[in-house]
Amino acid sequence: MGHPAINLDRNSEFEVVKDWNGIDQIVLKVPSGASARVSLHGGQLISWRNEKGEELLFTSSKAIFKPPKAMRGGIPICFPQFGNCGTLEQHGFARNRIWSIDKDLLPLNTNSKVECGMAAVNLILKPTDDDLRSWPHCFEFRLRITLSMEGHLSITSRVRNVDGKAFSFSFAYHTYLSVSDISEVRIEGLETLDYLDNLSQKERFTEQGDAITFESEVDRVYVRSPNVIAVLDHEKKRTFLIRKDGLPDTVVWNPWEKKSRLMADLGDEEYKQMLCVDAAAIEKPITLKPNEEWTGRLELSSVPSTCCHDHLD
Structure with missing residues (x-):
């Protein structure tokens, strides 16, 4: 049973409910019927539904919903590293920590006006003692998740260096x-770009196709990619528009059949229903001096495929 809706400010309303592990989840709803759900475990988006109630994010039927395991699906946040290197856990620790609702409101970092019908929540993460032992840098990570009146999803991350020395992160x-x-899926907007191929020891290649299509495993980091990318789903006649700011790279990943069978938290055939397209900063890590702040923003929208070309122009 959920708690009463909590009103943080006149533009941000959400409901707090508990999952079966007793961890709080934030439910955002707008009058159109669109909704989103965020778990305080990882500050992770675990659901985004359009006004028809259709789920737009993939979650594996075998996903493990219990800390310290990150959930396979939704939108995990990879910080302070992407991948698996050094002493940190894969993709960093942010996606495995319990976040808090941020009482110091994060202002909207956008040029668009505030919409009356939107819903938003502000979260914050600070390092634990264990985090500081493995990654000895003090930071404040503020996260704002907004669902617009039209059902568009935006996520704004702000990382501030509150340490006495500079640090870098991906x-x-x-x-x-x-x-x-x-x-039946294709990605437009990444053609002619260079990418680092994680299946070939990060060797650098140039994309040759007029769009990215899928016939086998793909694991690439497209560098210096444009701020708008389209993912076209021909069967559903639906296009995801991905807009990003402060995030120069784009990761494209699908594990395909062989790797899926080796993953305990992904069904053998579920690779067919998922595609990861990540707004990222990987090739050149972000460096912050003391008291400096970095902002990275992602906006996702779902539109009929006939409409997408106008947005890419």
Whole structure:
């Protein structure tokens, strides 16, 4: 049973409910019927539904919903590293920590006006003693998640260096999109770009196709990518528009059949219904001097495929 709706400010209203592990989740709803759900475990988006109630994010049927395991699906936050290197856990620790609701409101970092019908929540993460032992840097990570009146989803991250020395980090919004069939999906906006191929020891290649399509495992980091990318799902006649700011790279990942069978928290055939397209900063880590702040923003919208070309122009 959920708690009463909590009103943080005149533009931000949400409901707090508990999952089966007793961890708080934030439910955002707008009058159109669109909704989103955020878990305080990882500050992770675990659901985003359009006005028809259709789920737009993929979550595995075998996902493990219990700390310290990050959930397979939704939008995990990869910080302070992407990938698996050094002494930190894979993709960093932010996606495995319990976040708090931020009482010091994070102002909207956007050029658009505030919409009356939107819903938003502000979260914050600070390092634990264990985090400081493995990554000895003091920071404040503020996260604002907003659902617009039209059902568009935006996530704004602010990382502030409150340490006495500079530090560097990599970052990604590890976005699992729900698709009808990976073989019927194409990505537009990344053609002619260089990418680092994680299946070839990060060797650098140049994209040759007029769009990215899928016939086998893909694990790439497209560097210096444009701020708007489109993911077209032909069967559903739906296009995801991905807009990003402060995040120069784009990760494209699908594990395909062989790797899916080796993953305990992903069904053998579920690779067909998922595609990760991550707004990221990986090739060149972000460096913050003391008291400096970095902002990275992601906006996701779902539109009929006939409308997407206008947004890419």
